Amino acid sequence: MKRDRKIFGIIGAVITLVIPFFLMLHNQNNHLETDQSLCPFKMLTGFPCPGCGITKSLVYFYEGDLYKSLYYHILGPFVVLFCVVTILVLLAELITKKDYLNGILYNKKLAYVLACFLIFYQIVRITYFVENNTYDSILKESIWK
Numbered sequence: 001m002k003r004d005r006k007i008f009g010i011i012g013a014v015i016t017l018v019i020p021f022f023l024m025l026h027n028q029n030n031h032l033e034t035d036q037s038l039c040p041f042k043m044l045t046g047f048p049c050p051g052c053g054i055t056k057s058l059v060y061f062y063e064g065d066l067y068k069s070l071y072y073h074i075l076g077p078f079v080v081l082f083c084v085v086t087i088l089v090l091l092a093e094l095i096t097k098k099d100y101l102n103g104i105l106y107n108k109k110l111a112y113v114l115a116c117f118l119i120f121y122q123i124v125r126i127t128y129f130v131e132n133n134t135y136d137s138i139l140k141e142s143i144w145k
Contacts, residue, residue: 006090013083013090020058046142048129050122054079074121 041049057076060068069076089101104110129138 003094006094010087010090013086017058017080017083020055021062023055024059024062042141043143046138046140048125050118 039049039052041047042052051073053073054076057069057071057073058080060066060072061077061080066077093099
């Protein structure tokens with residue numbers, strides 16, 4: 001059971017890193033900046049959800065544009081680091097049959113701190129988004145255009 005969970009964790013981390021990489025390879029003419037978002041929340045409301053921009057952030061991180069990466073989502077570069085560390089640790093755990101970072105990965109305090117940070121970050125993003133967009137431009141971001 002634990003072994004399966006670790007394998008799924010590795011697969012999830014690899015997919016998280018690979019999909020933006022392929023999008024980067026096909027990002028001619030910066031179509032990522034003009035294409036409609038596939039986020040269900042943004043499509044319904046026109047407002048970004050807490051995870052909106054992660055994929056674009058990873059694409060621009062891979063392209064070497066740290067400013068744009070952080071602009072689209074402040075946690076984008078950290079997602080890359082987290083996924084790489086997760087892959088390495090889970091592989092080491094599978095090979096050695098030992099658990100290394102369970103105390104950190106399953107820490108409730110760390111989860112609460114991350115949740116509080118995401119709430120604060122989302123409030124700042126929504127405030128900035130509303131200040132810099134008109135009602136019509138927000139509506140254009142949704143499916144209700």
